[in-house]
Amino acid sequence: MLTLENLSFGVQDEKSQKEIIRNLNLTIESNKFVVVTGPNGGGKSTLAKLIAGIEKPTGGRILLDGADITEKNITERAQSGISYAFQQPVRFKGIEVFDLLRLASGKELNITDACQYLSEVGLCAKDYIKREVNDSLSGGELKRIEIATVLARGTKLSIFDEPEAGIDLWSFQNLIAVFERMRQNIKNGSILIISHQERILDIADEIVVIANGQISMQGPKDDILPHLLGTASAVDACTKFYNKEEA
Numbered sequence: 001m002l003t004l005e006n007l008s009f010g011v012q013d014e015k016s017q018k019e020i021i022r023n024l025n026l027t028i029e030s031n032k033f034v035v036v037t038g039p040n041g042g043g044k045s046t047l048a049k050l051i052a053g054i055e056k057p058t059g060g061r062i063l064l065d066g067a068d069i070t071e072k073n074i075t076e077r078a079q080s081g082i083s084y085a086f087q088q089p090v091r092f093k094g095i096e097v098f099d100l101l102r103l104a105s106g107k108e109l110n111i112t113d114a115c116q117y118l119s120e121v122g123l124c125a126k127d128y129i130k131r132e133v134n135d136s137l138s139g140g141e142l143k144r145i146e147i148a149t150v151l152a153r154g155t156k157l158s159i160f161d162e163p164e165a166g167i168d169l170w171s172f173q174n175l176i177a178v179f180e181r182m183r184q185n186i187k188n189g190s191i192l193i194i195s196h197q198e199r200i201l202d203i204a205d206e207i208v209v210i211a212n213g214q215i216s217m218q219g220p221k222d223d224i225l226p227h228l229l230g231t232a233s234a235v236d237a238c239t240k241f242y243n244k245e246e247a
């Protein structure tokens, strides 16, 4: 279980202090599939980075299964059981896809198992398993490889930041199937996905809407999704909801 207590994150620009996450309280229960959504710039990616240890909070605490991990760095948090898939994944020159999957899994992964992870994210395993994780991979390919590494890690908390970004329509169908399978097989871990996509929101146990650095709505999918739909996209709906709240 992940608990965020009065979590804050602010940055200082030339003129003033900008609060990006404001005294946010959130609990993510074990074995839950939680989707975080909300308007652009609302603070979703920042929140994910605070949980993964990429950014350091300016206030509040982060607890994983009751243990305070606020002061732990990114490596220590990974060791505690948090995986993070970036919105824009990092390339690793000189490392093959197979090496990356083996490192991620933390065990002696054989080629068949590694290929299985690639197939799950819609990549033809034989074409990719020996590819170097360098600039020759497209953004969408890299994104899918990164999702495969998170699958290989199988940690207590897996965080995916906009996994759909840069993925073509055909692969998107596969991706939805991947997340549906994760939802069905969820045990001893939670999944937190940042997404604007209705099909991903629809898989959620719980939806959290973040706007202006705070939670503006939170609850079971069946309660929250109807509020977000009925417009061209969920993010438009979120923006409208937020504007209404502000009025």
Ligand SMILES: Nc1ncnc2c1ncn2[C@@H]1O[C@H](COP(=O)(O)OP(=O)(O)OP(=O)(O)O)[C@@H](O)[C@H]1O
Pocket: 011, 020, 038, 039, 040, 041, 042, 043, 044, 045, 046, 047
């Ligand atoms: N290190 C930083 N310094 C200054 N501003 C920052 C920093 N990190 C984030 N921000 C700002 O904080 C706000 C929230 O950013 P964040 O990336 O968390 O939003 P988001 O909800 O994930 O947006 P999107 O849906 O567009 O991905 C944005 O206005 C962003 O420009």
